[in-house]
Amino acid sequence: MDSSAVFFALALIIGYIFLRWTIPTVPETNDFNIDMSTLSKDADEETTSSSLSGTSSAKSRNKRPVTDSMIEVVQTIAPNLTVEQIRADLEKSGSVEATIDNFMANGDLPHPRNQKSTKEE
Known part of the structure; x- marks a missing residue:
C-alpha cells in the first residue's frame, strides 16, 4: 500500500472520529419540545381504540373545511x-389522506346524491 493511501485512510478515520465527537446527536423532539415517540404511541392507541369501538373519533376530530387546494x-x-x-x-x-386511502382501497369514490333527486323521491 502506498504511503499516501495510508495517510488518506488515517485522515478519514480521524476526521470521522472528530466530527462524531463534535456534532451533537439529533434529539427525538421537534421545535415545540414534543416527544415524537409518545405521539406515535398515542396515535396508535387512538387508532386501535377507534377501530375496536367502531367509531372514528380520531378521524372526525381532525375535520377541516374543504378547500380547492385539497x-x-x-x-x-x-x-x-x-x-x-x-x-x-x-x-x-x-382529510386528504383519508380520501386518497379510500380511493386507493376501492379504485373509485362513491358518487354524491343529487339534492333534487332525493327531494323528488
Missing part, C-alpha cells in the same frame, strides 16, 4: 374522479 391534491392522484366525488368524500373524512 381537491387539487386528490385530483392529481386520481384524475378520473369528479370534483363532486372528491368534495363529498373530503367533507365526510375531513
